[in-house]
Amino acid sequence: GDSVTQMEGPVTLSEEAFLTINCTYTATGYPSLFWYVQYPGEGLQLLLKATKADDKGSNKGFEATYRKETTSFHLEKGSVQVSDSAVYFCALTNSGGSNYKLTFGKGTLLTVNP
Amino acid sequence: EAQVTQNPRYLITVTGKKLTVTCSQNMNHEYMSWYRQDPGLGLRQIYYSMNVEVTDKGDVPEGYKVSRKEKRNFPLILESPSPNQTSLYFCASSLSIGAGRGYTFGSGTRLTVV
Numbered sequence: 001g002d003s004v005t006q007m008e009g010p011v012t013l014s015e016e017a018f019l020t021i022n023c024t025y026t027a028t029g030y031p032s033l034f035w036y037v038q039y040p041g042e043g044l045q046l047l048l049k050a051t052k053a054d055d056k057g058s059n060k061g062f063e064a065t066y067r068k069e070t071t072s073f074h075l076e077k078g079s080v081q082v083s084d085s086a087v088y089f090c091a092l093t094n095s096g097g098s099n100y101k102l103t104f105g106k107g108t109l110l111t112v113n114p
Numbered sequence: 115e116a117q118v119t120q121n122p123r124y125l126i127t128v129t130g131k132k133l134t135v136t137c138s139q140n141m142n143h144e145y146m147s148w149y150r151q152d153p154g155l156g157l158r159q160i161y162y163s164m165n166v167e168v169t170d171k172g173d174v175p176e177g178y179k180v181s182r183k184e185k186r187n188f189p190l191i192l193e194s195p196s197p198n199q200t201s202l203y204f205c206a207s208s209l210s211i212g213a214g215r216g217y218t219f220g221s222g223t224r225l226t227v228v
């Protein structure tokens with residue numbers, strides 16, 4: 001079945017540092033890829049998405065590029081802020097089935113220190 | 115404001131006492147789903163519904179029931195809760211079936227079964 005693997009956390013950075021959170025996937029067909037963010041005590045919010053190969057999703061300074069050849073969707077941000085501290089989930093949905101469920105990675109906790 | 119509303123936010127109950135977690139969305143979304151989030155396991159789908167009166171099992175449906183009598187509501191029912199159902203639960207909805215569509219999540223219900 002489909003699966004998502006993302007780098008284990010926690011990740012601790014200083015403010016203005018560069019962020020990369022790695023994400024790779026296994027899926028049949030042509031999945032759509034997502035990054036969700038969960039701030040403390042809140043639900044998940046869609047951060048960005050990409051629906052086909054070579055698409056780049058971007059939002060709030062975060063970017064990720066859909067790389068079919070490496071089955072990856074790494075999340076990057078050039079300069080993180082304390083307010084970016086959260087858990088980040090990589091996820092996919094797959095058009096190969098009827099469910100269109102989100103298959104999630106296990107999440108990466110990011111802490112940004114001032 | 116477009117949102118998914120879950121109630122209650124926190125619940126402590128005893129083994130075997132039936133409970134219902136409510137979920138309501140005001141966006142006229144067709145697709146709704148329940149997930150549970152556990153440390154080290156990420157989010158796993160419990161049940162989903164593609165429209166009124168259409169529901170189906172996700173990856174971890176044992177011990178849960180759902181119903182979809184109205185488009186806006188998708189309650190999660192635990193007929194006889196057990197301690198292994200202690201978890202953080204999220205309801206999510208999406209406008210329609212489509213691999214590229216993002217989901218809107220509720221704020222979560224933290225359930226403890228003692």
